[in-house]
Amino acid sequence: xxxxxxxxxxxxxxxxxxxxxxxxxxxxxxxxxxxxxxxxxxxxxxxxxxxxxxxxxxxxxxxxxxxxxxxxxxxxxxxxxxxxxxxxxxxxxxxxxxxxxxxxxxxxxxxxxxxxxxxxxxxxxxxxxxxxxxxxxxxxxxxxxxxxxxxxxxxxxxxxxxxxxxxxxxxxxxxxxxxxxxxxxxxxxxxxxxxxxxxxxxxxxxxxxxxxxxxxxxxxxxxxxxxxxxxxxxxxxxxxxxxxxxxxxxxxxxxxxxxxxxxxxxxxxxxxxxxxxxxxxxxxxxxxxxxxxxxxxxxxxxxxxxxxxxxxxxxxx
Amino acid sequence: xxxxxxxxxxxxxxxxxxxxxxxxxxxxxxxxxxxxxxxxxxxxxxxxxxxxxxxxxxxxxxxxxxxxxxxxxxxxxxxxxxxxxxxxxxxxxxxxxxxxxxxxxxxxxxxxxxxxxxxxxxxxxxx
Numbered sequence: 001x002x003x004x005x006x007x008x009x010x011x012x013x014x015x016x017x018x019x020x021x022x023x024x025x026x027x028x029x030x031x032x033x034x035x036x037x038x039x040x041x042x043x044x045x046x047x048x049x050x051x052x053x054x055x056x057x058x059x060x061x062x063x064x065x066x067x068x069x070x071x072x073x074x075x076x077x078x079x080x081x082x083x084x085x086x087x088x089x090x091x092x093x094x095x096x097x098x099x100x101x102x103x104x105x106x107x108x109x110x111x112x113x114x115x116x117x118x119x120x121x122x123x124x125x126x127x128x129x130x131x132x133x134x135x136x137x138x139x140x141x142x143x144x145x146x147x148x149x150x151x152x153x154x155x156x157x158x159x160x161x162x163x164x165x166x167x168x169x170x171x172x173x174x175x176x177x178x179x180x181x182x183x184x185x186x187x188x189x190x191x192x193x194x195x196x197x198x199x200x201x202x203x204x205x206x207x208x209x210x211x212x213x214x215x216x217x218x219x220x221x222x223x224x225x226x227x228x229x230x231x232x233x234x235x236x237x238x239x240x241x242x243x244x245x246x247x248x249x250x251x252x253x254x255x256x257x258x259x260x261x262x263x264x265x266x267x268x269x270x271x272x273x274x275x276x277x278x279x280x281x282x283x284x285x286x287x288x289x290x291x292x293x294x295x296x297x298x299x300x301x302x303x304x305x306x307x308x309x310x311x312x313x314x315x316x317x
Numbered sequence: 318x319x320x321x322x323x324x325x326x327x328x329x330x331x332x333x334x335x336x337x338x339x340x341x342x343x344x345x346x347x348x349x350x351x352x353x354x355x356x357x358x359x360x361x362x363x364x365x366x367x368x369x370x371x372x373x374x375x376x377x378x379x380x381x382x383x384x385x386x387x388x389x390x391x392x393x394x395x396x397x398x399x400x401x402x403x404x405x406x407x408x409x410x411x412x413x414x415x416x417x418x419x420x421x422x423x424x425x426x427x428x429x430x431x432x433x434x435x436x437x438x439x440x441x442x443x444x
Contacts, residue, residue, distance in 0.1 A: 206359055207338035210394070228424045235396045239359050280432050288432045289397045295431050 012134040013125060014167055015156035017149070019141045021053060023163050028101055029057050030165075031136050035099035036064055041092045045070045045084050046103035046138065054101075074104050076314075077113065077120035078294040081127045081277040089133050090279060097132045105152075107143035112314075113299055114148070115182035121155035122175035123273055154178050179273050186303050186310055189252040189263050195220065196254040203242045210234045213253045213262065220255045221317045229296045233262055233313045236289035241266035245309060255317070259298065263312040270304040340392075342368040349375065350386035350417075357392065357399030365399055369406045376414050383414050390420035400428045407438040417442050 016031075018024040028044070032054070035042040043066040044054055051069055055062050066088060074080040080102065089098045102124075105117045124135060139152050141162050153159055153172040160167055190196050197216035201209040210231055217230040234251065241249035245268030252263045276290025290311075294300055299314040340361035341354045350372065357365045372385050387403075389395075403425075407416050417440045418425065426441045 203359060204337065207356065210358070225423075225427075228427075231394065232396070232424060232428070235358060235394070239396065239398075242359060288401065292397050292428065292432060 009157075010130060010132045011125070011128040012158070013128070013156055014134075014136055014158040014160050015152045015170075016136050016138045016160045017141050017152075017162040018138055019162045024050065024138060024140075025053060025057050027160060027165075028054055028136070028138060031099065031101060031134075032058065032065060033061070035097075035134075036061060038097070040096045040099060041088070042066070042099045043068065043088045044101045045073055045080075046101060047071050047106045050103060050138075070103055071106075074102075076294060076297050076299050077104055077116040078277060078297070078300045080104055080120055081124060081274075082279045082291060083295055085124065085135065086127065086279045089128075089131065095132075097134060100133065100135045101138065102135050103138045105137075105139065105144065105148060107140065112301065115184055116299060116301055118148075118151050118155065118182045119179050119273075121152070122178040123277060125155070125157070125175045127274060127277060151178060183303060183305070186263075186301055186312055189261070190254050193254075196252065198250065198252045200248065200250050201238050201241070202248045206235070206238055206242060209238060209251050213251060216253050217260055217262075217315075220253075220260050222260055222315065226315055226317070230260065230262060230315055233293050233296060233315070234264075236293055237262070237264035237311055237313070240264075240289055241268065244268050256314075258317055259314040260317055261312055261314055263310060265308060265310045267308045269306065270302065270309050276300075340364045345386060345388060348386050349383060350388070352388035352391070354391040356394040358394060358396050359398070362398055362402070366402050369402055372416075373406060373409045376410050384417060385410070385414065386417045386419050387421075388419045389422065389425070392422055395422060395425045395428070397428060397432065400425060400432065403439065404429065404433045404436055407436060410438060412438070414438065415440060420444075 016027040018027060032042050032044065044051065045068040048069040048071055051067055055067065058065065068084060073084050085100055085102060088100060092098050104120055109117055121137065137156065139149060141149060153170045154174045155178050156170055157173045158167050159170045197213060199209050199212065213234045214227060214231045217227055222230055238249060238251055241264055245266030249264050249266035254261055276294045280288050280291065293313055297313040298316045301312045303310045338358060338360050339355040340357060342364060343352045345352055351368055355361060376383060410416065415438055419442045421441060429436060
């Protein structure tokens with residue numbers, strides 16, 4: 001490994017490995033103070049217990065920092081780029097480097113969530129290419145498993161080893177490889193049963209399947225805003241299949257753990273891995289359906305390939 | 318893996334032959350704008366967009382400052398594209414005009430806030 005330099009690419013995206021609280025604070029607080037000292041905007045989006053550590057260490061200096069609990073704001077990894085990172089970066093005046101600490105992966109992330117987390121970390125690189133932005137991503141080496149730490153070397157062009165301040169080029173850097181590797185087939189939705197609603201749809205049945213899916217969501221315990229969200233998500237996913245995904249698809253709604261899952265399969269292929277992760281452009285007309293699905297869901301998993309596309313949205317009950 | 322699995326679909330959950338969704342639009346009396354009844358989704362999108370285009374045309378004919386009311390209490394659903402057509406309408410109306418959404422479905426102001434956060438010239442009336 002050699003010491004990293006950033007001659008051409010203004011976007012800086014290091015992984016910060018830490019084994020304990022001292023290492024965590026040494027790496028994060030110095031990053032924050034450097035941004036503040038330059039008079040530049042700083043945001044910190046990390047799990048709430050780490051947020052408290054950083055706030056305590058910064059004291060009154062923290063008044064100039066935007067703090068977000070990543071467990072809430074980034075529960076769905078697909079929401080983090082549009083809803084957290086770019087929402088902050090795009091709101092800052094041009095001409096000043098933006099500094100963000102983003103910790104999207106913690107020990108409690110479930111096996112369903114992790115592939116979406118790894119893809120999110122990889123896609124940050126494409127989403128911020130060419131931008132005067134630094135995003136530091138802490139990784140807890142004492143609690144995350146080997147595979148997660150290895151993936152962090154592939155999703156970050158630069159790594160800071162635990163207990164070090166050296167920024168090293170990561171020879172394993174391969175974000176496209178990570179996006180492809182975690183483009184995994186989803187376990188099959190359950191078959192017929194009283195708790196499962198399944199239906200094929202086409203343009204003339206869009207409205208009917210939305211009504212039936214929403215009625216089923218209500219039977220499964222969704223109410224109020226969560227039930228509205230199921231109707232919106234069903235509408236956007238099924239409409240996408242009709243307009244872009246070959247004209248037809250299948251919809252399944254069922255309960256799993258504490259969630260209601262809504263899945264749409266069609267014959268289309270999702271060519272753009274950043275679809276649904278860009279904040280809306282001011283004058284852009286379409287393309288906001290998947291963004292809304294990402295903003296409203298507790299988790300979104302996608303599998304796409306030559307055979308077709310499956311998108312699965314999780315809504316907390 | 319993405320091959321359809323028709324066997325797992327419930328035969329009894331086949332979609333009933335429900336009537337096609339409707340959207341009916343009526344001009345308001347006594348104030349500018351329209352009342353809509355039904356839902357805004359892909360099958361009714363053209364009707365919605367034509368109604369909104371009429372609002373923009375009328376605003377152009379009249380000129381100057383004006384308020385347009387969309388009475389939406391009988392609209393059961395508006396999808397993202399329908400919200401986008403509203404966002405376009407407020408841009409096309411220009412600075413002097415305002416659009417008032419009268420009792421829209423709860424999700425509509427929420428979609429507009431999430432996806433068009435800097436939109437101006439649109440108001441929500443819930444009374």
